């Protein structure tokens with residue numbers, strides 16, 4: 001994606017081309033607002049391509065009674081399943097329960113029932129698999145002390161590509177543009193306008209805008225404190241999560257399995273046509289997000305949990321075919337317990353024409369984007385139309401000469 005518009009002044013500039021910035025870009029574009037999206041790397045090259053790749057309500061957040069959040073995320077999951085079926089699909093997730101599991105089988109089944117109800121019942125309720133059924137379909141799964149399993153429906157998404165296509169859809173509005181590989185390095189306010197200096201290597205570009213949005217996810221505290229243009233106290237609780245890919249032949253998996261080790265974490269094991277995704281870890285990060293890659297301890301942790309739950313085989317590092325890590329941009333809320341920190345999003349306005357959006361999760365990006373876009377559009381005294389961001393992507397017009 002290239003910038004092809006030579007304008008330097010924009011109604012809105014969005015810094016950060018992950019899924020959140022992409023969503024805001026598309027919503028503003030659909031409202032006809034002249035918007036520029038900039039990223040210091042490629043679009044969708046950071047957190048938004050490093051998730052567990054699920055569009056989900058987050059069944060475990062039921063325990064925190066975040067029912068509204070779970071329902072909202074399930075509604076969004078259903079929307080994207082409908083409008084981008086080429087990028088996401090439903091899967092049946094299996095939660096095996098053992099006699100020493102943290103949550104008993106009845107609790108898992110009740111949770112699945114509530115989850116199903118909150119999802120608006122578009123899917124059929126799948127809830128129980130007996131020990132003998134599991135033995136047949138998941139031959140490597142440990143059967144000693146196995147009580148049975150709960151089964152529920154969620155979705156798997158191509159996170160990187162969805163972000164890219166959200167941006168591409170926004171570019172149908174010719175007054176909008178994208179600037180990749182340009183890092184915002186300095187920011188000055190003059191009158192009501194913001195003046196940005198962005199760099200691509202040594203090359204410098206000056207831009208200005210009326211409204212400025214930061215959708216820089218886990219990089220936000222570090223960036224805003226360095227820009228030093230308005231007061232900003234750190235708001236993020238950074239939590240690294242790592243995944244590994246293992247060889248498809250390592251396990252027989254008709255569908256994804258959710259492992260629930262006794263340390264309280266949740267590990268998803270998701271089969272793909274050619275490999276299996278395993279993750280994630282949760283490690284608190286202190287200091288700025290720098291080199292983001294899985295540590296040896298995290299890889300060992302994931303492999304040892306695989307061996308604990310799939311004890312009828314042995315997984316070794318030889319089966320490892322890849323790995324990646326990302327940083328959750330969680331917002332501090334008193335508690336430092338990463339697992340229990342809410343995935344709600346927050347919008348801050350450190351100045352009247354600056355919007356900083358933090359928290360949330362991939363699944364709810366459209367709602368997050370709409371909260372920012374609606375503020376900007378209403379400030380422009382234009383009507384905000386929430387249905388526009390629910391429309392399917394525009395298909396490319398075929399050039400008749402090429403046909």
Ligand SMILES: Cc1cc2nc3c(=O)[nH]c(=O)nc-3n(C[C@H](O)[C@H](O)[C@H](O)COP(=O)(O)OP(=O)(O)OC[C@H]3O[C@@H](n4cnc5c(N)ncnc54)[C@H](O)[C@@H]3O)c2cc1C
Nearest residue numbers: 016018019020040047048051052054184217241326362363
């Ligand atoms: C391990 C893990 C698993 C997850 N799994 C799921 C899941 O299965 N489902 C789900 O719904 N959510 C999941 N999430 C959460 C989800 O991935 C994130 O909430 C979401 O991707 C954050 O997107 P973002 O746009 O805020 O951040 P990012 O994608 O990180 O985008 C921020 C962008 O800002 C850019 N930037 C930074 N500084 C500058 C600068 N100075 N100038 C210009 N650009 C700059 C960066 O290059 C980056 O592209 C997971 C997160 C993690 C870490």
